[in-house]
Amino acid sequence: MAARRPDGMKNWRSSRAVTAGLAAATVLTTALTIWLAVGLHVQHEADRRDQDILAAARQSALNFTSLDFRHYDRDSANVLASATGDFKKQFAAQTQQLTRLVAANKSVSEGQVLEAGIVRSTENSARVLVVADSKVTNTAAPQGEARTYRLQLDLVHRDGRWLTSDVEFVG
Template sequence: MTVLAVVALGLLGGGIYPPAAERIAAASAADDRDAILQAARQVGLNLMSMDHKTIEKDTERVLSGSTGTFKDQYAAQTKTFIEEITKNQASSQAQVLSAGVTDYDDDSAEVIVAVSAVVTSPSVPNGTPRNMRFLIEMSKIDGKWLASKFGVIQ
C-alpha cells in the first residue's frame, strides 16, 4: 500500500510539475515583453519630448536609455541638436500611441513605437503635429533594456 501511495504521488507530481513550469515560463516571457515595451515606449517618448528650456536634460534622458550604435550616433549629433532647438525656442509634447514587440530573445528585441507630438515655437505658437513610427532595436545590458539601433518607418 505504501509503495502504491509513493507511485501515485510520483505520478501526480509528474503531472503537476510540467504545467507549473510552463506557467512560470509564460509569466517570465510576459514580464520580459512588458519590460521591453516599457523601455521602448520611454525611448520613443524621450525622443519626441523636448523643450528648449530643458534640452540638456532631455537629451541626457535619451542617452541614458540607449547603448551601442544608437547612443554613439545620438551623442555625436547632440550639440547641433541642442543648438537648433535653443535657437528656434522649440518645444515638443509627445504621447505614445502604440507599441509592439515584433521579435525578441533573451538579450535583444525589435519594437515598433508610434508617437504623436505637437511641436511649438514662437513662429508656430499653435503647434505643428508630428506623427512618427520608430523601429527600435533593444539590447539587454546588465538587466536593463536599452535602445541599441533606431530607425524611422516611412
C-alpha cells in the same frame, strides 16, 4: 480436491495492487504538477521580460519625442541614458548641434506614446514598433503642429536594463 486459499491472502494481494496503483498515481500527479509549475514559471518570466521590453521602448520613444529648448540638456541626457551602441554615439555626436538648433527655433516637442508592440524578442535583444504623437511648437509654428511618428526601436539587454541601440523612422 484443490486447497482453497484463505480470503486474507486475496485481500492482501488486492490491497497491495491498490497501494501500487496509488503510488504510481501520486508519482504521475507530482511529475505533472512539477511540469506545469515549470511551464508557468517560464511563461511568467517571458511575460515579465515582454513587459520590461515594452516599458523601456515606450520610455525611450517618449524621451525621443519630448524635447524642450528650455531644458534641452536634461532632455537629451534622458535620451542618452536609455541608449547604447551606435544610436548613443550618433545622438551624442549631434547633441551640441541640436542644442543650438532647438534653441534658435525655440522648439518644444511634447510626445505621447499611443501604441507599442514587440516584433521579435530573445533573452537579450528585441525589436519594437512604436506609434507616437507629438505637438511641436517653434518659431515657424507658434500655434503648434501635430506630428505622428512610427518608430522601430532595437533594444538590447545590458546590465539588467533594456537599452535602445537603434531608432528608425518607418512607414
